[in-house]
Amino acid sequence: MEGLLSVSVGTVFWASIAFISVLLILKKMAWGPILKTLEEREQGIANALKQAELAKEEMASLKSGNEQLLKEAREERDKLLKEAKEMGDKMRAEAKDRAASEASQLLANAQREIETQKNAAIAELKNQVASLSIEIAEKLVKDKLNDAEKQNALNSKLIQDLKAN
Amino acid sequence: MHSIQNNVRMMRSWLMMALMTLGVVAYGQHETHAVAAHQKSDSAAVAVGHAEEAHAEEEKFNPGEMIMHHISDGHQIHFIGKLYMPLPVILLNHGHLEVFSSSNFWDGFNEKGELKFKSYTAASGTTYENHHEKIVISSGEGHGHESEHEAPMDFSITKSVFGMLFIIVLMLVIFRSVAARYKAGANKAPTGLQNAIEPFILFVRDEVAIPSIGKKKAGVYMPFLLTVFFFIWMCNMLGLIPFLGGFNITGTLSITLVLATLVFLITSFSGNGHYWGHIFWPPGIPFGIKLILVPIEVLSIFIKPLVLMIRLTANITAGHIIILAFVGLVLLFGQNSAVAGYGVGVGAVLFMIFMFFIELLVAFLQAYVFTLLAALYFGDATQEHHHEEDHH
Numbered sequence: 413m414e415g416l417l418s419v420s421v422g423t424v425f426w427a428s429i430a431f432i433s434v435l436l437i438l439k440k441m442a443w444g445p446i447l448k449t450l451e452e453r454e455q456g457i458a459n460a461l462k463q464a465e466l467a468k469e470e471m472a473s474l475k476s477g478n479e480q481l482l483k484e485a486r487e488e489r490d491k492l493l494k495e496a497k498e499m500g501d502k503m504r505a506e507a508k509d510r511a512a513s514e515a516s517q518l519l520a521n522a523q524r525e526i527e528t529q530k531n532a533a534i535a536e537l538k539n540q541v542a543s544l545s546i547e548i549a550e551k552l553v554k555d556k557l558n559d560a561e562k563q564n565a566l567n568s569k570l571i572q573d574l575k576a577n
Numbered sequence: 578m579h580s581i582q583n584n585v586r587m588m589r590s591w592l593m594m595a596l597m598t599l600g601v602v603a604y605g606q607h608e609t610h611a612v613a614a615h616q617k618s619d620s621a622a623v624a625v626g627h628a629e630e631a632h633a634e635e636e637k638f639n640p641g642e643m644i645m646h647h648i649s650d651g652h653q654i655h656f657i658g659k660l661y662m663p664l665p666v667i668l669l670n671h672g673h674l675e676v677f678s679s680s681n682f683w684d685g686f687n688e689k690g691e692l693k694f695k696s697y698t699a700a701s702g703t704t705y706e707n708h709h710e711k712i713v714i715s716s717g718e719g720h721g722h723e724s725e726h727e728a729p730m731d732f733s734i735t736k737s738v739f740g741m742l743f744i745i746v747l748m749l750v751i752f753r754s755v756a757a758r759y760k761a762g763a764n765k766a767p768t769g770l771q772n773a774i775e776p777f778i779l780f781v782r783d784e785v786a787i788p789s790i791g792k793k794k795a796g797v798y799m800p801f802l803l804t805v806f807f808f809i810w811m812c813n814m815l816g817l818i819p820f821l822g823g824f825n826i827t828g829t830l831s832i833t834l835v836l837a838t839l840v841f842l843i844t845s846f847s848g849n850g851h852y853w854g855h856i857f858w859p860p861g862i863p864f865g866i867k868l869i870l871v872p873i874e875v876l877s878i879f880i881k882p883l884v885l886m887i888r889l890t891a892n893i894t895a896g897h898i899i900i901l902a903f904v905g906l907v908l909l910f911g912q913n914s915a916v917a918g919y920g921v922g923v924g925a926v927l928f929m930i931f932m933f934f935i936e937l938l939v940a941f942l943q944a945y946v947f948t949l950l951a952a953l954y955f956g957d958a959t960q961e962h963h964h965e966e967d968h969h
Contacts, residue, residue, distance in 0.1 A: 417830060418830070419830050419831045419834055420650070420731060420735070420831045421730060421731070421732075422667070422730065422731045422732035422733055422735070422738075423650065423735060423737060423738055423829065423831035423832060424831045424832075424834060424835055425732055426732070426734065426738045426741070426742075427738070427741060427831060427832045427834075427835040428835050428838075430738075430741055430742055430745050431741075431745075431804075431808065431835055431836065431839070432839075434745045434748060434749065434804060434808070435800065435801060435804045437749060438748065438749070438752055438800065438803075438804055439800035439804075441749075441752070441753055441756055442752035442753060442755065442756040443752075443799060443800040443803050443804070444800070445756050445759050445760050446752075446755065446756050446759045446778060447778075447782070447796070447799055448759075449759035449760070449762070450759070450775075450778065450779070450782075453764075456764065
């Protein structure tokens with residue numbers, strides 16, 4: 413037991429020298445750089461995470477911006493479409509109106525023309541009837557006047573008509 | 578990817594199993610050999626000196642002696658059977674330095690296969706003896722009792738010192754190569770050995786140092802805590818490796834004493850006014866109780882590191898003793914009948930395998946406990962806030 417529980421000066425001496433020197437050597441050569449690098453790495457990871465978070469936020473804001481833009485574009489398109497449609501409608505309506513008015517104009521012109529033509533025809537017809545009537549009357553008169561008796565009778569008749577008037 | 582990881586894990590566990598079985602066999606082989614030799618020499622007259630004669634029961638296998646031989650410090654490393662490695666003996670005799678190999682004390686083997694010792698006369702003319710691993714100056718009348726001898730100051734590289742130096746060289750090699758990876762830059766992904774070491778460094782920093790000392794001050798103590806942690810752990814593990822001389826470095830009181838003293842010195846030197854104030858004049862306590870409390874507090878300054886020292890030594894030594902005791906049990910039964918020996922052997926080997934697993938855990942646990950308590954003491958010494966009551 414004595415060997416187990418006794419403290420040897422020599423062992424204490426070597427242990428002190430050895431342990432303290434390994435402590436100092438490792439502190440300078442290993443623990444310092446290792447702990448420093450670990451801290452740097454952790455900082456780097458924390459920074460990277462933070463940046464990723466920022467990027468995510470930026471992406472989200474970009475996305476919402478995009479959506480806004482898209483929405484605006486859609487609205488713009490709708491507006492344009494609506495305007496175009498309105499204009500088309502208007503133009504069509506105008507064209508229709510114009511066509512209608514032109515047609516009615518044409519119709520009026522045609523009616524007027526027809527009226528004029530009709531009048532002219534009527535006038536000509538009257539003239540022809542008149543001239544035909546005169547011709548017939550002439551022929552009749554001529555025929556009547558060829559026979560003295562008949563001529564007398566006509567005279568008398570004509571005179572009677574005149575008298576009656 | 579997954580199956581490779583599984584294979585590696587399986588190989589690792591097989592290796593561990595193999596290692597442990599080997600350990601059991603190693604202890605067993607050596608002792609069986611000793612007993613066999615012992616039984617042969619049953620009737621042979623043993624006349625090596627009065628050291629042997631003094632023990633009437635020498636013929637019987639003595640498990641206590643076997644266990645002590647394995648866990649005690651010594652001047653040579655015993656691998657297996659008759660394979661010994663000499664270590665340098667460094668003595669300081671009245672200001673005169675003597676350096677020679679411990680093999681100078683060797684005098685062959687006795688019939689039991691045990692190393693015999695003789696006296697050795699150094700170049701200076703002084704004759705020394707290895708008396709139960711304690712170097713004494715020979716009185717010239719052969720062997721005698723230890724108390725009759727004058728002992729020189731022994732600065733020898735003993736088994737434990739050698740083991741410690743081995744671990745220190747190993748630590749320097751491992752951590753230098755790992756540190757080189759870190760010096761390459763923070764952007765490099767960890768590789769190889771770095772991956773094995775880093776979790777433990779982070780463990781010491783995040784689970785031990787920062788919770789005990791606080792984030793701001795922990796950095797100052799990290800080098801000490803890391804060195805102590807890895808030193809104790811690796812020494813504990815070296816003690817578990819068979820064929821390697823049964824190192825019991827962290828079970829050597831002289832070495833744990835150094836570690837505990839360092840903890841004591843660091844705690845005392847970093848103690849702030851708050852810390853010393855609580856020891857010598859605890860605030861908020863009536864005068865009468867102060868008279869009782871102050872001596873207790875002063876004692877506790879010394880008791881704390883003392884407990885650190887004893888806990889580590891006792892735990893590691895106890896682990897070795899338990900495993901060796903089971904080996905002894907087998908040999909003790911085997912001495913009476915081979916059947917009993919084998920019968921007990923099966924149970925004992927199973928229990929030893931279990932103990933080896935426990936010891937693997939204890940090896941880590943004790944390193945952790947020592948580091949954690951050291952960190953708690955440092956934290957106590959440096960804290961500013963009024964948390965003192967929580968610890969009492």
